[in-house]
Amino acid sequence: MHENFFNLFVRSVFIDNMIFAYFLGMCSFLAVSKTVKTSLGLGIAVTFVLLVTAPFNWVIDHYMLKAGALAWLSPSFESLDLSYLSFLIFIASIAAMVQLVEMIVEKVSPPLYNQLGIFLPLIAVNCVILAVALFVQEREYSSISDVMAFSLGSGFGWFLAIVAMAAIREKLKYSNIPKPLRGLGITFIITGLMAISFMAIMGIKI
Amino acid sequence: MATNNIKVLTKPFNLENPITVQVLGICSALAVTVQLKPAIVMGLSVTVVTAFSNLIISMLRNTIPNRIRIIVQLVVVAALVIIVDQVLKAYVYDVSKKLSVFVGLIITNCILMGRLEAFAMVNKPWASFVDGIGNGLGYSFILIALAFFRELLGSGSLFGMKIIPQSFYDLGYQNNSLMILPPMALILVGVIIWIQRSKNRSLIEE
Secondary structure, three states: OOOOHHHHHHHHHHHOOOOOOOOOOHHHHHHHOOOHHHHHHHHHHHHHHHHHHHHHHHHHHHHHHOEOHHHHOOHHHOOOEOHHHHHHHHHHHHHHHHHHHHHHHHHHOHHHHHHHOOHHHHHOOOHHHHHHHHHHHHHOOOOHHHHHHHHHHHHHHHHHHHHHHHHHHHHHOOOOOOHHHOOHHHHHHHHHHHHHHHHHHOOOOO | OHHHHHHHHHHHHOOOOOOOOOOOOHHHHHHOOOOHHHHHHHHHHHHHHHHHHHHHHHHHOOOOOHHHHHHHHHHHHHHHHHHHHHHHHHHOHHHHHHHOHHHHOOOOOHHHHHHHHHHHOOOOHHHHHHHHHHHHHHHHHHHHHHHHHHHHHHHOEEOOEEOOOHHHHHOOOOOOHHHHOHHHHHHHHHHHHHHHHHHOHHHOOO
16 A cells, blocks of 8 residues: 655645644643743654654564464564564664664764754653654554654654743743743643644545 | 652642643553543553553662663563553454554653653652552543543534434434544543642642
């Protein structure tokens, strides 16, 4: 089932938006969206980590975990189905990948590393990363280009969401919100309203 | 000692509620609260996993090297979630299908990592276990509140049983379909935060 790369990409950015349709990655979304600058950094970091970990986890699933996946090793393994280990293997590979990415970024571009700061290790436990790996497994994408389109789209959609929210929150500082609602409360309500507006494009089939 | 533990157990209900104050565990709270039954199952699962992972990590806290701390925590949590997932699939298969990827996402549920880092790594095993139960129950409390309103106002039922009598519908009452959709969960959480902060002035952020 080969999907058009661009279709899948656009679908993942807007219609299957990780924040507004599935509510994944909310914790860091709410905590970091106070200023546009930090949101830009975190959004780019999340997209990059997704691009690295999702295909890697797909390969692991395809060649090691699925039912009959280990057949390439020896025909007697044909009946083995290791998918119950998916959670463990996926999260361990994500943690390892993020550690690797952190080391490479530190070596290759120290200013970028300083800018991302604490966010990079935090991304390992961002629900979006594990969720994309699990969605890829659940939807049974059959080619690596599908996986790349989906992970790139999901990351970009998350990035758009957090930057938009940060821009709104920066403007909100000048409005007169009742005290108990300031900060976290109004952010939830605004996210809800943005989600309603994203619903307008739900169900579009491309 | 006992009164200390009682405080640890009850603080997460209000003043340190994981969802509305600590901003942890948002993702799953929004997605599974369409109906009351999945919400309760999710709340119980998170409570069990948090309590036992807190216990295990607290028992290991003096032997884990600092560099691989996160990986060890993730592996312990992932193993527990696999067990919980298999139990759910065996005993409440229909609910487990509704929860789909969100059971796996308990691994990245910020509550777990948050409590492991903040409490289990520096406290004794029994206190950590109690803290895990307290936070899990505080989380479940919000989940049940959300699911109660969403199912009642959105489908007119609770636990799948019709609550609103047919006579209401004949008079022109209609189910609020927006309640079933995800954005409403966000707005409801915003309202809960509003109510909570109006009652506890100390939580208001400047």
